[in-house]
Amino acid sequence: MKFIDPHVHMSSRTTDDYEAMQKAGIVAIIEPAFWLGQPRTEKGAFKDYYSSIVGWEPFRSSQFGIKHYCTIGLNSKEANNVPLAEQVMELLPLYAMKDNVVAIGEIGYDDQTEAEDRFFRAQIELAKEVNLPILIHTPHRDKKNGTLRSMDVLEEHGVDPKMVIIDHNNEETAKAVLDRGYWAAFTIYPRTKMGSERMVEVVKQYGSERIIVDSSADWGVSDPLAVPKTAHLMLANGIAKQDVHMTCYQNALDAYAQSGNMKESDWVDGVVFDQSTLFGGNSVLRGQDPKKGSGTDSDIVEN
């Protein structure tokens, strides 16, 4: 089976992860702009980070045959440094137009402060202006209220729910998000978010319509194989293959394809990173070969 992980912070991951992801059937990924585990203190740090997820990381990913997309946004945690956030907001229009950008995000609330609210709204307006979907990060703390409030604000700004992916849902938020017409994403992340067994139950209860599974793997203890693992667990628990396909591939594609920047043809014939072959139908993977040896416990490091 083929999978998409529509939320994974690859900048924090190693080539071993890329290799394992490719082997597990992941063909495309989305890297939402987020924070790096510690706050940035300069505008330039944001600029270089954004440059990296529109340039360097897609290249790195392509070496493993995986198509890389990203979302651009100022995350809610760092929105609280208002003078810096104002500068970062000036950068966003420049990056929102890039080739692999499929949404504005992840934005929303962390502590639900006034500053977070201000920059959340400004970015909703930006998304409307450039006609991109929106990826919502729902808070860890006071999650239910934060999620409801996010949807209220989006509706206040006249955003069509089908253009919005609400992420990090759980059993408590799923119903409201789905009932109001949004895409509901679930993050399989050990201990802090969803476990894969709970995810199986969610799909049993709600079916597969507008439900999306992701890993949000990052610099913390997390699992870049969470999507394929959850898919296998769903199959083992009697969930229909079609529903697994919808939740672990198709729904993410349908949601983010609304950007106009993501389409299946980007990866079905292989991922290339040489522009000169763009119209030649050449699908050969170039550059440094992904590691050839099979995963043994040998002490020999390939020459």
Added chain:
Amino acid sequence: MNQIALTGTQIVNAKTNLKLEIYQSCLNNLKSELAVSWFTEKVKDLSSTSSFYLAFGMLKRKVDDGPISIYEGLNAELKRINPAFSHTKWTLVEFCRLAFLLHLDSSDNKAKICTLLASSDMKEQVVIYKSLQYLANAEDFKLEIIDGIRTNMVDVFDAIASENSYAFKYFSEDAWNHMVLKAIFMERPIYRIYGIDDKKNAKLTGILQDFVHERWAAGRAVTPELWRMISGFENDSIFEDLKKTVKSDTGLGKTAAIKVLQESSYVSWLADEGIEETILSWNEIGLQVNQSTD
């Protein structure tokens, strides 16, 4: 370097015509009325920094990408600036972006293009690096291009190194050598570097010979194309390396070493050893080396 000597005014005129001809060619290639009117309007409005960035970024959404066809006159003009130019290496979106870059006023195009480069995605970097050689003030961007070859993104590197005359025209010997060496490290096709034979030099030969020894010490092979840059700078020490390559290498590495020897003063060694000369050209060797990936 270039046989045709033009006066300053003639160069300016030629570039002015180039700008208009490329603009016209873009219009000819655009398929929809909507794209034509959008493009026509945006070209007139590149003076503010933000309108330029937005138009440059929006282009890919406004234009249906595809291959381009161009008239012979424009083809000849582009080849005059860059003899390695081929329209088959350009897409319509790239060509329209080239038109935008040419339409910037050269009094402030440097600041605008440098800022754009600093925040560009991979495709944008590729087209900017491919385009700079066609600007009237191309030479002003030398440091940016030298910085560009420090990239590890293959297609960005290729945009500078392959079928691009910029390095040939403007790079110092050290910058040129750095580019060639990096191309070898990145396993990029050497035969596609414009002017590769004309800019060979003794310093590069020395660096490459050290590189060969380092690779051999590590039990690794070197690309057969490497010997092309050494050809013409042989000495007794390199002769030993070539002999070793002919004896121990098989395939194209051996062919390349034979080729260097047959064109050198050490040619008699081949006859003494009963080794047949090769009829392959360096480009043919390069093509074969890169066949699996090109």
